[in-house]
Amino acid sequence: MAEERHESGVWDVLVVGSGFGGSVVACRAAQCGKRVLVLERGKWYRPGEFPRTPLQMADNLWNPKSERYGLFQLWSFRWMDAVVASGVGGGSLIYANVAMRMPAEWFCQQRDLWPLDYAELDEHYRAAEKMLGVQQFPAHLDERVPKIGRFDDAACGAGLRVEPAPLAVSFSAPDRPLGDDIDDGGNVHGVRRRTCRLCGECDLGCNEGAKNTLDLTYLSAATSPQLRVPATVRDLSDVRRITPVERGERIEYEVGYFHHDPVTGDRTCRTERARKVVLAAGALGTTWLLLRNSCPENLDRLSDRLGSGFSGNGDALGFLDADDDRTVDSSKGPVITRIAHADGHLVEDGGHPLFAAWMATALEPRVYWRAVRLVVAHVAKRLVGRPDTDVSDEVAEVLEAAEKARSTMPVLVMGMDTTSVGSMRLDRRRRLEMDWPQLDARRYLRRVWRTVDRLARAGRWRLRRGPSDWLSRGITAHPLGGAPMGRTVEEGVVDPFGRVFGHPGLYVADGSVVPGPIGANPSLTIAALAERFATKIVED
Ligand SMILES: Cc1cc2nc3c(=O)[nH]c(=O)nc-3n(C[C@H](O)[C@H](O)[C@H](O)COP(=O)(O)OP(=O)(O)OC[C@H]3O[C@@H](n4cnc5c(N)ncnc54)[C@H](O)[C@@H]3O)c2cc1C
Ligand code: SF4
Structure with missing residues (x-):
């Protein structure tokens, strides 16, 4: 990607991370004429470039110490495991595309935690849904996805309300074939995209370009040549230091980062200056950055709430094994197609790529x-x-x-686990560590497994809980919190517009600001919050 340099050497807005928070802010700031730089630690991935073979997958992890710059970062804390993405477009590259609003009643139950009204999010939800092209999984494709009928029957039998998932994916019209051309008016990669082929590989990155990921939506808009100053997105740029610098009356920030050159293999130390810095490195990444920089030379006035309010969003993973010979074939369809609503939690059908079915077959x-x-x-x-x-x-x-491969379906749960609130800190070697009260989660999980068990019995399945359950560990793909919003510095690290208390010009816009579980899949709420914060970032 070509880079635009600007004359003053100081960017208006520097965004760290290009996930659901960072891409939204970058786009809106660039559209308002600001000179925007996005520093993203991961690589660009064009549709067609996502690894698939076992050998490629071994290199598809993120750990610069061992020169791995891949798509997945796996965290294993004392009682909690987490998976996050690393790449331009952040979690959107590997997520299961569910773009769902937080249910209003769940927001009301946590009213005290949120320093804003639910109604204030409405216009921002709408803006994010429009940009991400959200639509419900289309009914005309239901019959091509065997797991759907069976999941619907089971959910209804268990007395759960079930609906098609709202997905940020482009599907073919009823009269068009799968894999049809998409006319997206041009994208940052300059590639042709095709509609969903129901291949079940969404969590590995979509090689068709059917997912409306952030690079293909917000970042394509942010870098559009039609803008007065298109944003610059610099990949393989791993931010470590944020230092305030006084410039007369004004504060600017110097941002230090490592840049990896994939051709020479060199990792060089670089700096950039900006008037405003927006941290959007995800709940774990941003919390880690703030904790590392919370020192007299850098950010010395951060709230004592830094590291608090961690939630795994009530995630749980199980497997349903059919005890008859009806085929489920969970490798067909997008990874998630249905959402069943229970009291305080959601149950979603899971899928897996075809090669996982071969692996399951080999191990059976x-x-x-x-x-x-x-x-x-x-x-x-x-x-x-x-x-x-x-x-x-x-x-x-x-x-x-090979019964398992055709009759097993992963099942994903998330919800309002308000009891298990964790906290993050640096250990003696300055690595991120988390204290997560796994015992408190048990009451919530008992309720969750009762629901899934009911659904399993109604669908003539046997429920196998995921390994983390019998090891009493938490597992999450939806980490939230660490730099929570609050009305005051005593309540939170940032205010209801993402402004870091004590450090004018510094913002946070990602999952770390969320003050409790969202309960639903969180990406749309994070994008809506970022839409809201962007209004102030360009104004202030
Ligand atoms: C397998 C999987 C499936 C999921 N499915 C869904 C789903 O269907 N629906 C849903 O709503 N959510 C889903 N999620 C969760 C969703 O991806 C996250 O909630 C969302 O991406 C969080 O957005 P964010 O902006 O906070 O952070 P991210 O999207 O994680 O973005 C943070 C970005 O910052 C970068 N970064 C981190 N540290 C640095 C640094 N020091 N310097 C520079 N860059 C840095 C990262 O590489 C990353 O690109 C899923 C997650 C996983 C792992
Ligand atoms: S099912 Fe396949 S084609 Fe459809 S969005 Fe997922 S990865 Fe892309």
């Missing part, structure tokens, strides 16, 4: 033993001089034993 004991039996029988027949040269039926029999 029945398949393994049938394969061993086949080889032994074949060798024995050869030894006695009666070789069977046509073994097609035998091989088919081996594969037919």
